[in-house]
Amino acid sequence: MKRWAYVPALLWTALFFILPLSAMLALSFTERVAGRTVWSFSLANYAAFFTRADGAFVEALLNSMEVTVAVTVLSILVAYPLAYILAYRVPARWQRLLLVLVVLPFWTSYVIRSYSWLLVLSENGTLNAAMTGLGLIDQPIGLGNTRGATILGFVHFFTMLLTLTIYANLVQIKESYRKAAADLGASAAQVFLRITLPLSLPGVAVGAFLTFVLAIGDYITPQILGGSRELLLPQAIMLQIGRQADFPLASALSMILMLVVTVAFLLFARRLKMERV
Amino acid sequence: MLRSPLPFSPISRRRLLGAGAALAATGAVGLPRRARAAEELNALVWCDHTDAALLQPFEEAFDCRINIKDYQETGAALAILEQSQPGDWDVIVVDSVDVLPKFVSQGLLAELPDDEMPWDTIFPELRAPELHYAGGKLYAVPEKFGYNAIAYNNKKVDSADVRRADIMWNPDYAGRIAIYDYYIPAMEMVALGMGIKPQDLTADNLPKIRNKLLEMKQLAAVIGDVPTVQNALITGAADIIVAGGEFVVAGLSGENAALDWTIPESGGIRWMQGIGVFADSTRKDLATEFVKYIVGPEGQAQLATASCYWAMPANRSAALGDAEKARLRWDEQLGFIANSYPYFIPDAELDAQMLEVWTEFLQA
Numbered sequence: 001m002k003r004w005a006y007v008p009a010l011l012w013t014a015l016f017f018i019l020p021l022s023a024m025l026a027l028s029f030t031e032r033v034a035g036r037t038v039w040s041f042s043l044a045n046y047a048a049f050f051t052r053a054d055g056a057f058v059e060a061l062l063n064s065m066e067v068t069v070a071v072t073v074l075s076i077l078v079a080y081p082l083a084y085i086l087a088y089r090v091p092a093r094w095q096r097l098l099l100v101l102v103v104l105p106f107w108t109s110y111v112i113r114s115y116s117w118l119l120v121l122s123e124n125g126t127l128n129a130a131m132t133g134l135g136l137i138d139q140p141i142g143l144g145n146t147r148g149a150t151i152l153g154f155v156h157f158f159t160m161l162l163t164l165t166i167y168a169n170l171v172q173i174k175e176s177y178r179k180a181a182a183d184l185g186a187s188a189a190q191v192f193l194r195i196t197l198p199l200s201l202p203g204v205a206v207g208a209f210l211t212f213v214l215a216i217g218d219y220i221t222p223q224i225l226g227g228s229r230e231l232l233l234p235q236a237i238m239l240q241i242g243r244q245a246d247f248p249l250a251s252a253l254s255m256i257l258m259l260v261v262t263v264a265f266l267l268f269a270r271r272l273k274m275e276r277v
Numbered sequence: 278m279l280r281s282p283l284p285f286s287p288i289s290r291r292r293l294l295g296a297g298a299a300l301a302a303t304g305a306v307g308l309p310r311r312a313r314a315a316e317e318l319n320a321l322v323w324c325d326h327t328d329a330a331l332l333q334p335f336e337e338a339f340d341c342r343i344n345i346k347d348y349q350e351t352g353a354a355l356a357i358l359e360q361s362q363p364g365d366w367d368v369i370v371v372d373s374v375d376v377l378p379k380f381v382s383q384g385l386l387a388e389l390p391d392d393e394m395p396w397d398t399i400f401p402e403l404r405a406p407e408l409h410y411a412g413g414k415l416y417a418v419p420e421k422f423g424y425n426a427i428a429y430n431n432k433k434v435d436s437a438d439v440r441r442a443d444i445m446w447n448p449d450y451a452g453r454i455a456i457y458d459y460y461i462p463a464m465e466m467v468a469l470g471m472g473i474k475p476q477d478l479t480a481d482n483l484p485k486i487r488n489k490l491l492e493m494k495q496l497a498a499v500i501g502d503v504p505t506v507q508n509a510l511i512t513g514a515a516d517i518i519v520a521g522g523e524f525v526v527a528g529l530s531g532e533n534a535a536l537d538w539t540i541p542e543s544g545g546i547r548w549m550q551g552i553g554v555f556a557d558s559t560r561k562d563l564a565t566e567f568v569k570y571i572v573g574p575e576g577q578a579q580l581a582t583a584s585c586y587w588a589m590p591a592n593r594s595a596a597l598g599d600a601e602k603a604r605l606r607w608d609e610q611l612g613f614i615a616n617s618y619p620y621f622i623p624d625a626e627l628d629a630q631m632l633e634v635w636t637e638f639l640q641a
Contacts, residue, residue, distance in 0.1 A: 034625045035379065052633075056640040115508070122512035142452065144514055145499045227509075228458055228500040231640045239636060243461070244628065245352035 021258070028251035037248060045252030057253065060236040061260070067147065067232060068216040071154040072208050078155065079162035079207065084196075086163070087170035102163050105156065114224040117153045118144045121225075145227025153225045154215050161214075162207035169203025170196070209268040213261050233257055316341040318563055320368035321354055323347060323550060325421070325583035326571075334579075335570045341563060349502075351375045358385065363557035367564040373408045373549040374461075374620045376417040380553070387556045389565060391415040395572060398594040402614050408622075409551055417551030418572050421580055423588035424617055425462035426545035428521030428538040430510060442470030442543040445519045446493050455499040455506040455515035460635035461628075462546045463520040465621055467493070469544050475621035480630055490638040493519070500639060503586070510536060520546070527587035527604050540616050547617040549591070581605065 031042045049057045086098055105113065120126050121144035128140040143149060173196060181191045219234040228235065233253060240250040316339070320326065324347045332343045348354045351372060358366065371380065380386050394415070396404065403419040410416065427439050433453070438444045445454070445467060457463055465475040467489050473482055499509040507525050509515040511533070518525055522545070526536040552571055554564040570576045577595035581587060589605055590597070597605070606613070623631055 035382075054633075054637040054640065056636045059640050118508060119512060122509075122514050124511075124513035140513070142498060142514060144512070145501075145509065223501070224505065227498065227505070227514075228639055229494075229497070231636070235639075236636065239632070239639075241352045241356070242350040243352050243459075244632060245355045247356070 024251045025255060027248055028255050030248045032244065032246040032248050035244075045249045046256075048249060049252060049256060056231065057233075057236055060231040060233045061256065063147075063230050064216050064233040064257075065260070067151060067154070067222070068212055070151050071158060071215045072211045074151065074155045075158040075162050075211055076204060076208060079159045080166055080204065082159070083163045083166035083170055083203075086167050099164070099167070103160055106160055110157075110220060111224070113157070114153050114221050117149065117156070117225055121149050121152075144225065145229065147226060147230065149225040149227075150222045153221045154218070157221075158207075158211040158215065161210060162204070165207035165210070166200060166203040169200045169206075173199045205268050209264065212264050212268075216260065216264075217257060316560060316563060318343045318367045318560060318567060319365060320345050320370070320567070321348060321357060321366050322368070322370040323349075324585035325580060325588075326370055327585065328579060328583050331576065331579040331583065334575060335567060338570075339563060339566060343567070351379055355379065364555075364559050366555050367558040367560050368552065368554055368567055370420070370550055370552050371417065372620075373405065373417065373419060373551040374622045376408055376551050376553065377411055378622065378625075381411045381416050384556055386416045387554045387558065387561055388414040388416060389418060389554060389568065393565075393569060394418050395592055395594070399572070399591050400593060400610070400614065403549060403591050405549070405619060408549070408619070417553035418568060419549050419591040420552045420572050420577070421588050422547060422549040422591055423524050424522040424538075424540055424545040424547055424613060425457065425459075425466055425520040426522045426538060426540040426617075428506075428510065428518040428523075428525045428536070430516045430535050431537040432535040433516040436539075439517070439539050440542050442466075442541040444517060444541070445470055446489060446496060448496060450517055451496045452498050453516040454493070454497050455501065455509040455518045455521075456493065456497050457506050457518060457520035457525075458500050458502055458639075459520065460631055461620065461623070462548060464490070464631055464635065465546045465618070466520045469546070469618070470541070472543070475546065475618045478621055478623070478627070480627060483630055483634055487634045487637065490634065491641050494638055494641050522548075523605065524586045524588045528582075528584075530604055540613055542616075545613070545617040547614065547619050549619070 027037075028045055029041050029043070031038045031040070031044050052058075082102070086095055086102070090098055108116075118125075122128070123140040123142060123144075125144070127143065128137070131137045132140065177195050177199070178191050181195050182188075186194065217234055219238055222232045222235060226232070231239070234257070237250045237253045237257070240246040240253065318341055320343055322345050326332075327345055327347055332345070335341075336343055346357065348357060354369065354371065369380070369386070376386070391414075399419060400422075403422060405419065408417075409419065427444060429439050434444075434450070438447065438449075441447075444450065464486055465478065467486055468475060468478055468482070471485065471489060473486075478486075498515045499506060501509070503525060506515070506518045506521060507529070510518055510521075510525070511529070522538050526538050530536050552568050554561055554568060558564050571580060572592055574592065574594045574596045577590035577592045578597050578601075581590040581595055581597060582601055587605065589607075589610060597607075602608075
């Protein structure tokens, strides 16, 4: 490929990633004073993150990390068996149809999907109605507006994504590898643990990384399903913008979020092989 | 010469342009008024200004098109303005408390013709010179108002309880309380319940309010924006909304009569939105006409019953029917106004301190 062929991609990245990110970085070192942004270098916003007396921002980051890790792990645990069954147990002629069914929820709006979960989980919702009807509970249980509801909403969404990346990886593993292992006396469990699982890890890593990045920066799902009983970092960021338009502090918090994503990328980097998915 | 995808039907550039012009001309005849309006007006508004039923009568009367962008919080509006060119926007709808400190102080708004506004029929308490005037000049006109008080499910909550402010921290309703996530009215409601009038709110009494908020957090089922707390009331996740009011339930009470609201005996907070014209607008005359339409009887009726949220029109001559007035509790307004306090406007420092307390409350 000729060297200039990279220019459009570089321009795109510079215009729509590096430039806005640089602007946000610059803004994070300014201060909001008496309703105005003061353009002088200051570390006050970063200091506020660490030194706030009630630790609300650090706690927001920790909450985000906890939720995101839980979502990523649970999504992998649900998506892997699904992808495995699709790749190896479902006849080839049905695979495409089932893949479409797997991604079907992608076609609905993100907001509508979250509100739908709230309706399912609420006191007057279908889940409580079913459990009450079956005599499993006497009184409705408040399942919505909790961290659990946020995690459930995320897992529902990201299971689809992970299923696709893992499935795409599994179908690329040569059947001869698995057959050779079986011929050499490996049990089904050994074939899975020594052949299939290691070779499918790039698909898991790509899906997990995307899940991590998208979940940790998401504002809508925790806002709708979490009931704001605790703050995640994106919510803390929005709180600074909402009324006070404190973009410098919001930018600093966003840069910290970006740093977390970068660290996650570095951790995943060894396993990220995009050409395999 | 341009060539069409079909090799046997060459089309010259001239023929193509001619056909395009003819198509455009034909289309223009068939297009609705909005698409061929002589003039355009760009309005930065709240969601209750987005209904076609509100905008169309003005567009037809003035042969113009109104382009609207709705926003939720003042910070978002300021961000949009920072990213716009002077003159991009003509009309703004904004929380009345933000008119002077956030907009007039930065020279963003134009003076409005005071004597052309329907002050005779606007509730006198809403004129609020301290919110809408600077240096004796009018910069925004009140257009809609309501209350941050207590919204509730009258089948689940004792009506005697909702008249007492301590319902906000009554343990009998543990897990049944939703709190509207807007720190200024919510904290002012809590302050009122503790006997602190909004105008007496200072940094010194913030610790007391903080402690009460932390107590309330233990009882809260949900804290959220309008759709979230509204949803909580509808779905049964909560039976009480602290700092809720008619804007949460009036539009729904026709479908569910159990959705109700009231002002506790200790009082409520009165919110108000105003409409103004941008100083850099190049269409000030048309923008001013739009302001006059919005605060006039027809505009007020549509605005009060907007699909986004219902609330009281500022103008008593709003062309509303009896059923609509009943849902807005029209006849009780004088009592409500008397028992409510206008939003207290914290200065930037107190505002930041209040947000800090609120952030701690959310995270507790």
